[in-house]
Amino acid sequence: SQQGEEDPQALSIQEGENATMNCSYKTSINNLQWYRQNSGRGLVHLILIRSNEREKHSGRLRVTLDTSKKSSSLLITASRAADTASYFCATRHFSGGYQKVTFGTGTKLQVIP
Amino acid sequence: DTEVTQTPKHLVMGMTNKKSLKCEQHMGHRAMYWYKQKAKKPPELMFVYSYEKLSINESVPSRFSPECPNSSLLNLHLHALQPEDSALYLCASSQDPRTSGTFQETQYFGPGTRLLVL
Numbered sequence: 001s002q003q004g005e006e007d008p009q010a011l012s013i014q015e016g017e018n019a020t021m022n023c024s025y026k027t028s029i030n031n032l033q034w035y036r037q038n039s040g041r042g043l044v045h046l047i048l049i050r051s052n053e054r055e056k057h058s059g060r061l062r063v064t065l066d067t068s069k070k071s072s073s074l075l076i077t078a079s080r081a082a083d084t085a086s087y088f089c090a091t092r093h094f095s096g097g098y099q100k101v102t103f104g105t106g107t108k109l110q111v112i113p
Numbered sequence: 114d115t116e117v118t119q120t121p122k123h124l125v126m127g128m129t130n131k132k133s134l135k136c137e138q139h140m141g142h143r144a145m146y147w148y149k150q151k152a153k154k155p156p157e158l159m160f161v162y163s164y165e166k167l168s169i170n171e172s173v174p175s176r177f178s179p180e181c182p183n184s185s186l187l188n189l190h191l192h193a194l195q196p197e198d199s200a201l202y203l204c205a206s207s208q209d210p211r212t213s214g215t216f217q218e219t220q221y222f223g224p225g226t227r228l229l230v231l
Contacts, residue, residue: 042117088155
């Protein structure tokens, strides 16, 4: 299975509600990042949390990291229709002698106006 | 300028064609990446260039040939592709890996080239 797996695969909420997405991974990591992708477009970096950090905030975003459970969550508060996109976690880790970034399976978020 | 540009935006090619995808950044980044993304799937790393030298090749078939002619440009040459190679091809860049001792975390992505192989 993949280094990063996210749940739920899809999430539909009303505008103003909070959205929570989870990411689980398998190997030790240096850091974990969250990216956003609008349909068929490039990815935009949202937030990075290092392996020695437990929680980080950026605007309406809150990320937590539990290295003992190898999991992270992304919370978007007071969601807006413009938040509709796919969200990917990405872990930086060693693989085959190199540092690599591996993307999770993604959560597709729909925010209904 | 924090933009990564990719051309063309869309490309349709036959299995016998030769085409190239182009990527450009002017942020002074010395690491550049090619990713392949199939529909409803996450991006998959193909190649990493560091200081214009290929540092990671994720066992990509030889019908994909990357090239980094200078620190701002990254090309992906395509030849004899298969229909299953149809995908969104994303380019990304990140800061100087030698300064941080590793590849700088934040990658800046271009909008991608949507490729259809007939």
